[in-house]
Amino acid sequence: GPDEHSKLSGVNLVKRKVRGWVCMGGKFPEGREANLINDGPAAAHAIANWPTPIIFSGWEIGQEIMTGAGLRKAPEGTPVRRAYELYNGLNNRQSWDQTAVLYAVRGLDGGLADYWDLNTEGYLHVNEDGSNEWRTSPDKDHAYLIRKMDPKKIAEVIEELMLRQR
16 A cells, blocks of 8 residues: 555556556466565466556577677676676576666667567466466457577667666
């Protein structure tokens, strides 16, 4: 319900302020993916009850987009370079989360129509075990990204953004 920060309930606040949720989650058209299977019941509830559109960047999207090695060009000590050094040794790895962030920042207005197509007919159903399946009926405000552009070209865009200092 309302609290000291807003007169609106949580759901109504999301409806007013959140244009859409870009979720790195799921495997399409069906499968198992870590972000959903870690807590299947919570994922199922959140996705079934979210009050604004959801766009999913599935496992298969980020799996093909390899980034990270280019951070060797970044100045030492920069936060992104340092994170990769600690986690992955400045080697390439899949870009699951980066694809969702890229779409959230540049894709909601149609700015990435050359990068991915969208399947907008249907909805994502999450089972209690966290596995997922795309169902064509009923149609809800759900969509998922479909590969269109060569993953290497998208990797170049993401790496260039990761190298920016501002």
